Amino acid sequence: MTRFLPEHLLTGYQSFLDKRLPSERQRLRQLAESGQQPKTMVIACCDSRTAPEIIFDTAPGEIFVVRNVANLVPPYEPDGEYHATSAALEFAIHALKVEHIVVLGHGGCGGIHAALSPSAEPLSPGDFIGKWMSLLDPVARAVGSNDHMTDLERHAALERIAIRYSIANLRTFPPIVALESEGKLSLHGAWVDIARGELWAMDPETGDFMRPLE
Known part of the structure; x- marks a missing residue:
């Protein structure tokens, strides 16, 4: 070293x-x-296995990427606190004028596991992961309490629900609502299976995920 x-x-x-x-x-x-002029912003997970630049085989300057635990978008809350994802959204929308925002989730997400394990011991006294994943508390409780699903099914379901949840939160940002209504901005959801390298895209009308190249 x-x-x-x-x-x-x-x-x-x-x-x-x-x-x-x-x-x-x-x-x-x-x-x-x-300067950079990307047309697409990707909100992805911090997971080292799911780099958007590799998944979409992009060149430098082609996509504007923000990564956080479990690729979550918090609701619009201009409360004076620190909001890294909201700050990145602000820059992408107003400065870069991106035309697409993609929320990219993935299989085996550790953040989703944490959301489904609220009683687990925090990794540190700060419990930053627990507080961040509390954004999903209502849907995590609903999925986690479904006894008719296996653990793997609950995990996969919440990974995709979280993508739809983040897209709904994107629409709490007034500029995004305005740009989308004017046809200047499109919101997209996607999920990647790490083991198989499969990409699933969300149907904007039904919310279902399907293989876009099949």
């Missing part, structure tokens, strides 16, 4: 220098000079 960065990161950076940078150099120079 070096004194500056973990060795595997430096090795990865060297690979970037040798393989990817030569083909991306001009694009990166243009982005540095003219």
Whole structure:
């Protein structure tokens, strides 16, 4: 290990220098000079297995990404507190003028597991995860109390319900409502199965998830 960065990161950076940078150099120079102009914002989970840039095979500057535990969007609350996701939304809508917002969930989400395990011991005295996942308390209780579902079924159900929940919360932001009504902004939901590499997209009319390429 070096004194500056973990060795595997430096090795990865060297690979970037040798393989990817030569083909991306001009694009990166243009982005540095003219700024970013992505058309799509992706709200994804922090999970290291679900990087949107890899799933959608995007180049630098193509998508504006914000990641948090369980890809949640809190409701619109301009209360003077710290709101990282809301701040990113504000920038994406007003400065970047994105045309699409995608809420991207995934299988095996640890945050969803926490929401379904409210009696579990917090990871730390601050219980930041528990407080964050309390956003889902009403639906988590309803799903968690369904004795006709297995644990895996409850988990998968809440992962997808959470996506619909976040999209509903997006529509509590007045600028999003206005832009959507004007046809200048579209909201989307998606869920990825990590083990199979399968992408499922939400039907905007029914809320059902289906394979978009089939």
